[in-house]
Amino acid sequence: MTMTVNILICGVGGQGIGLMGEVLCETLLQAGEMVMATETHGVAQRGGIVTTHIRYGKGVRTPKIDAGEADFVFALERLEGARVARHMLRPGGKLIYYDTVQQPQSTRAHGVPYPDARVVKEMCRARGVEASHIFVPNLQGPQMQNVALLGYIATRRLISAVTRDSVRNALLKLLPAKVRAHNLQVFDSACGYALKAQKNHDCQVSLKDNADASKEDAATIRSFPIIAGA
Amino acid sequence: MSVAKNISQSESNTCLAMGNHAIARAIVESGTRVITSYPGSPTPEIGAALTSVPKAERSFYFEFSVNEKVALEIAAGASLNGHLSCVFFKSVGLNVASDSLIQQSLMNHIGGLVIVLGDDPGANSSQNEQDNRHFSRMSYIPMLEPASPKEAYELYLEAARISREKQMPVFLRLTTNVCHARQLVSFGGLIRDNYSWPSRYHRDNGPYFPVTKDVFPLKNNALKKLETLQSTANRLVRQYSADTRTGLGVISCGLPALETLEVSEAAGNKVSVLQLQMTWPLPKEAVLAFLSAHNEVVVIEELDRVMETEIKAMAFDAGCTVCIYSRPSSEIMGELSRHRILKILSSIWPDHFSASRKKTYETFTELPPRPPQLCPGCGHRSAFFAASDILDDTSIVVGDIGCLTLGALPPHHMGDILFSMGHSVSTAQGLALKNPSRNVLALMGDGTFFHAGIPGVINAVANQSNITLYLLDNATTAMTGHQSRPGNGEIGEKINIPALLKSLGVGFIRQADAYNQTLLKQYLQEAFEYDGFAVVIARHPCMLKLTRANRRKDPLFQLPPVTFSAPPDDVDEKRILAFGCPSFQRGPNGEMTVNEEMCIGCGACLPVSLSGVIQRGAPVRASGKER
Numbered sequence: 123m124t125m126t127v128n129i130l131i132c133g134v135g136g137q138g139i140g141l142m143g144e145v146l147c148e149t150l151l152q153a154g155e156m157v158m159a160t161e162t163h164g165v166a167q168r169g170g171i172v173t174t175h176i177r178y179g180k181g182v183r184t185p186k187i188d189a190g191e192a193d194f195v196f197a198l199e200r201l202e203g204a205r206v207a208r209h210m211l212r213p214g215g216k217l218i219y220y221d222t223v224q225q226p227q228s229t230r231a232h233g234v235p236y237p238d239a240r241v242v243k244e245m246c247r248a249r250g251v252e253a254s255h256i257f258v259p260n261l262q263g264p265q266m267q268n269v270a271l272l273g274y275i276a277t278r279r280l281i282s283a284v285t286r287d288s289v290r291n292a293l294l295k296l297l298p299a300k301v302r303a304h305n306l307q308v309f310d311s312a313c314g315y316a317l318k319a320q321k322n323h324d325c326q327v328s329l330k331d332n333a334d335a336s337k338e339d340a341a342t343i344r345s346f347p348i349i350a351g352a
Numbered sequence: 353m354s355v356a357k358n359i360s361q362s363e364s365n366t367c368l369a370m371g372n373h374a375i376a377r378a379i380v381e382s383g384t385r386v387i388t389s390y391p392g393s394p395t396p397e398i399g400a401a402l403t404s405v406p407k408a409e410r411s412f413y414f415e416f417s418v419n420e421k422v423a424l425e426i427a428a429g430a431s432l433n434g435h436l437s438c439v440f441f442k443s444v445g446l447n448v449a450s451d452s453l454i455q456q457s458l459m460n461h462i463g464g465l466v467i468v469l470g471d472d473p474g475a476n477s478s479q480n481e482q483d484n485r486h487f488s489r490m491s492y493i494p495m496l497e498p499a500s501p502k503e504a505y506e507l508y509l510e511a512a513r514i515s516r517e518k519q520m521p522v523f524l525r526l527t528t529n530v531c532h533a534r535q536l537v538s539f540g541g542l543i544r545d546n547y548s549w550p551s552r553y554h555r556d557n558g559p560y561f562p563v564t565k566d567v568f569p570l571k572n573n574a575l576k577k578l579e580t581l582q583s584t585a586n587r588l589v590r591q592y593s594a595d596t597r598t599g600l601g602v603i604s605c606g607l608p609a610l611e612t613l614e615v616s617e618a619a620g621n622k623v624s625v626l627q628l629q630m631t632w633p634l635p636k637e638a639v640l641a642f643l644s645a646h647n648e649v650v651v652i653e654e655l656d657r658v659m660e661t662e663i664k665a666m667a668f669d670a671g672c673t674v675c676i677y678s679r680p681s682s683e684i685m686g687e688l689s690r691h692r693i694l695k696i697l698s699s700i701w702p703d704h705f706s707a708s709r710k711k712t713y714e715t716f717t718e719l720p721p722r723p724p725q726l727c728p729g730c731g732h733r734s735a736f737f738a739a740s741d742i743l744d745d746t747s748i749v750v751g752d753i754g755c756l757t758l759g760a761l762p763p764h765h766m767g768d769i770l771f772s773m774g775h776s777v778s779t780a781q782g783l784a785l786k787n788p789s790r791n792v793l794a795l796m797g798d799g800t801f802f803h804a805g806i807p808g809v810i811n812a813v814a815n816q817s818n819i820t821l822y823l824l825d826n827a828t829t830a831m832t833g834h835q836s837r838p839g840n841g842e843i844g845e846k847i848n849i850p851a852l853l854k855s856l857g858v859g860f861i862r863q864a865d866a867y868n869q870t871l872l873k874q875y876l877q878e879a880f881e882y883d884g885f886a887v888v889i890a891r892h893p894c895m896l897k898l899t900r901a902n903r904r905k906d907p908l909f910q911l912p913p914v915t916f917s918a919p920p921d922d923v924d925e926k927r928i929l930a931f932g933c934p935s936f937q938r939g940p941n942g943e944m945t946v947n948e949e950m951c952i953g954c955g956a957c958l959p960v961s962l963s964g965v966i967q968r969g970a971p972v973r974a975s976g977k978e979r
Contacts (some may be wrong), residue, residue: 159534170724188691225937226722234720264949
């Protein structure tokens, strides 16, 4: 059995954090890991912070991850990625986030600075953790960002049980038939995008503006039909 | 596998189950026939799981009742008629149910009654973190406490068995991170039967009428039943022994028991852990044996010192010389965690446990907080915006429970006082007594109005209280996940709110769509001027529910986002920020922009701009149906 691994998934209510957690749990179960997980609910779906905790490996009896213990933080929103990574990652841990922005009230009303990707990277470096992100240009339907992030995680092989095939299988199992095809398309395109980005050595942190993504990459994604999720 | 399949599949199976879903499966497997509830975190997924089974395939009757007291009474009544019954609700729901709860141990429950509680240590989604273990002592009802989804499943079956056998109610107390935890759980098979719903109520099974001196034989009976539970309580313990003989032990229950065990194992397993699954009545024999086998013991429990006090008394009575430590008083607040437990253990046994220095990472960069907020399109936002123009600095706004509780946060600041569900009208009546110079506005949602708000309205009418009720009607119980409430849903529009108010004698009733700012402002002004109890209803369907329903029909459903025809001037910008729709964000240079991923195109913001710069977007060409 592997040593304990702690994964935190976070974002803003309504981003599909629950599904992402279920998919990762499913891939880990298929790989024979003993998994425990828990998730925050309550008022979370009203634009608040949502987290899913996943723990597996030797000695795991309980589902909650404590501060400074997470090996990975997978975030669906930049600010929440930064916040949770800062508080929860262990030294040397990794933050991977989908680079979308949902400004909180104080930013909108009082101009409280919202961190840009460079600030997040610097913060993480100072904190002794690694940060990288993905953004898929022209991804229609924000409900698909979770699947795009899964594509990135699977392609980068961050967790041995989480591969392109295992995530695909989990999506097939967990998604309702109606939205399955669309989700798999987004997943595949995100995998392709991540692979290309990796080859170009800009996978760690693409500090470039998202609009700078090579025209070729953007075109690849654009060629997919309009996409939406559950 | 879908949740519906999970809980209705006949064969035994193993799956990754959430605690709430494991409870739902146990409900079906145990042959529980009547299940009632009032929705509230952390338990509503039990109801969602049960209702995911098509009605024709259900071996049970289920309803979300109007409030927790009603739900408990229905389940109890069904149990007196011979059907195994279950009621579930959140922590503070027990306060509402308590008036009928206390009598339940006096009743001979021939069917069986399991009361499932979702307690909320840490107040993640409640107005307090009350420790409902106190209720088991007050009501003479035994209590079981699982630590995980697997134990939740097993202990529900146990609770049903005890309840049926002893014909007494049984509590099953869950906490947030047992309800929402997931782990592999092996379920047993389902026995399909054609339950004929026999009516077995007979007064000879009672008496069921406790008044004056008749209370005492019934109470005596309840106390005797509790005494017969010792063998069960002693069976429902788990002991994890230390590897080395340190003489140190922890007694615990629920999730903290497993957290303690994990902490101890990580530190070399030097402490034995006794996990109690029945936490009332406590298992005397098991506890005393554990105490006498150890030199030093700590009781680790979440929230109040309930077991600790009783275990200390038990040790004293038995003349046990063991040393029982107390947790520091700072630890009786909030949800426990492995870190907190390690801190407790290292403060008591520093030779065996060392808590790492707490690092704080908050100093690097200021990050803006993210409080929850009303959804784009929410009618409550429009209702608050209209009211903010009418209220002055001396006005008092009384808040209530529901999505509208979020109105207390910036930018709305609507709601200064919050006690409980449905309190607002009566609290407002009190604030308005002999206080004619200040306007008092009570906020309430439609779900809460039905739940506990109506008596306050009757009282305000009868006493001619000069207050205004601002009833925000979104036609659903939105905050907890859109369960039906008596005015809508599965049983249709049976109860008409304005008609009900009229029949109660309310002299001033006006209603408008919440997006109609002009009308709402006019009505609120008239209501404040009206001499007597006035009600203004701001109606708009829950847009989260509506958007989801539309996307279920067409996954690509999207109304075009609004746009700016020109940059908003200072007045408009101020108004848009006061309106507070999260779709309006800041661009790179601080300019106001529309987040197209967020905007649902509802148009609630159109009347907010005085200069008319907010415009409906052009229709989107793409639609799922084109492909």
